[in-house]
Amino acid sequence: MLKLFDHEHLDLDNLSDALTAIRVEDLSLQFGNKHVLENITMRIPKHRVTALIGQSGCGKSTLISSFNRMNDLNPQCRYQGQIYIGDRDINNKKQNVSELRTQVGMVFQRPNPFPMSIYENVCYGLKLQGIKVRRQLDDAVERALKDAALWKEVKDRLFESASVLSGGQQQRLVIARALALKPDILLLDEPTSALDPLTTLFIEELIGELKHRCTIIIVTHNMQQAARVSDYTAFLHQGRLIEYSDSDTLFTTPEQKQTEDYITGRYG
Numbered sequence: 001m002l003k004l005f006d007h008e009h010l011d012l013d014n015l016s017d018a019l020t021a022i023r024v025e026d027l028s029l030q031f032g033n034k035h036v037l038e039n040i041t042m043r044i045p046k047h048r049v050t051a052l053i054g055q056s057g058c059g060k061s062t063l064i065s066s067f068n069r070m071n072d073l074n075p076q077c078r079y080q081g082q083i084y085i086g087d088r089d090i091n092n093k094k095q096n097v098s099e100l101r102t103q104v105g106m107v108f109q110r111p112n113p114f115p116m117s118i119y120e121n122v123c124y125g126l127k128l129q130g131i132k133v134r135r136q137l138d139d140a141v142e143r144a145l146k147d148a149a150l151w152k153e154v155k156d157r158l159f160e161s162a163s164v165l166s167g168g169q170q171q172r173l174v175i176a177r178a179l180a181l182k183p184d185i186l187l188l189d190e191p192t193s194a195l196d197p198l199t200t201l202f203i204e205e206l207i208g209e210l211k212h213r214c215t216i217i218i219v220t221h222n223m224q225q226a227a228r229v230s231d232y233t234a235f236l237h238q239g240r241l242i243e244y245s246d247s248d249t250l251f252t253t254p255e256q257k258q259t260e261d262y263i264t265g266r267y268g
């Protein structure tokens with residue numbers, strides 16, 4: 001299978017803290033009485049792409065959303081266990097959630113540009129942080145649009161409404177908006193499921209570039225995509241982490257029968 005980028009395999013069971021972007025310790029999560037995640041323990045490596053795969057409803061979005069506390073928006077959400085970024089337990093009461101969401105950016109399935117210009121979309125978060133100097137904002141907007149491989153297409157129309165962009169351009173704009181805040185971690189929740197195959201390949205290549213800037217975690221239903229873009233893959237089933245390894249191994253010689261059944265399309 002064509003691989004977009006290669007790497008040496010890390011030992012995920014013995015990953016050092018220095019190489020770990022996120023450490024999940026015995027995380028269980030429920031919405032009301034519904035148990036959604038059960039005893040998840042894993043280390044997600046820095047500057048790699050990690051894919052989360054599994055049947056619809058297995059908890060992928062809930063897990064990824066717990067990395068920047070998006071589940072806090074649901075008052076019924078209860079969890080046990082810890083999630084560490086560096087030596088910080090992000091669920092600690094002292095954690096500043098806005099700061100966390102700056103450090104851990106998120107891009108959703110459907111491109112969601114704000115109803116404002118391309119320029120204003122990209123510098124929205126920077127302005128919220130109090131940055132007002134025009135030159136600084138201009139530089140940051142250019143940098144982020146270049147990083148998101150969109151600059152060439154929009155540099156002459158930065159002050160047009162973002163709504164005139166195509167779906168693929170809008171998704172790159174949303175990625176630029178996240179990148180402008182220089183996140184350490186970027187969460188991508190099915191980022192290409194609303195895009196055509198060519199635009200999807202374009203975004204996949206972009207993901208390969210971005211991992212040099214930040215750690216990437218991607219939820220995808222597309223097995224080929226997971227195998228193409230990710231260095232590591234975690235397979236979830238009914239809220240449990242069934243198998244987690246380098247993507248080459250997981251997609252060619254999975255250890256668990258459930259993983260094999262899933263990746264060969266026997267269920268799900």
Ligand SMILES: Nc1ncnc2c1ncn2[C@@H]1O[C@H](COP(=O)(O)OP(=O)(O)OP(=O)(O)O)[C@@H](O)[C@H]1O
Nearest residue numbers: 031034036054055056057058059060061062063074
């Ligand atoms: N806000 C919520 N309140 C109650 N239950 C929820 C909520 N969000 C998700 N769930 C439930 O949690 C379970 C896991 O959902 P989640 O969206 O994490 O799964 P998923 O693997 O990402 O699914 P999909 O691939 O379909 O997006 C599902 O049973 C879902 O119904």
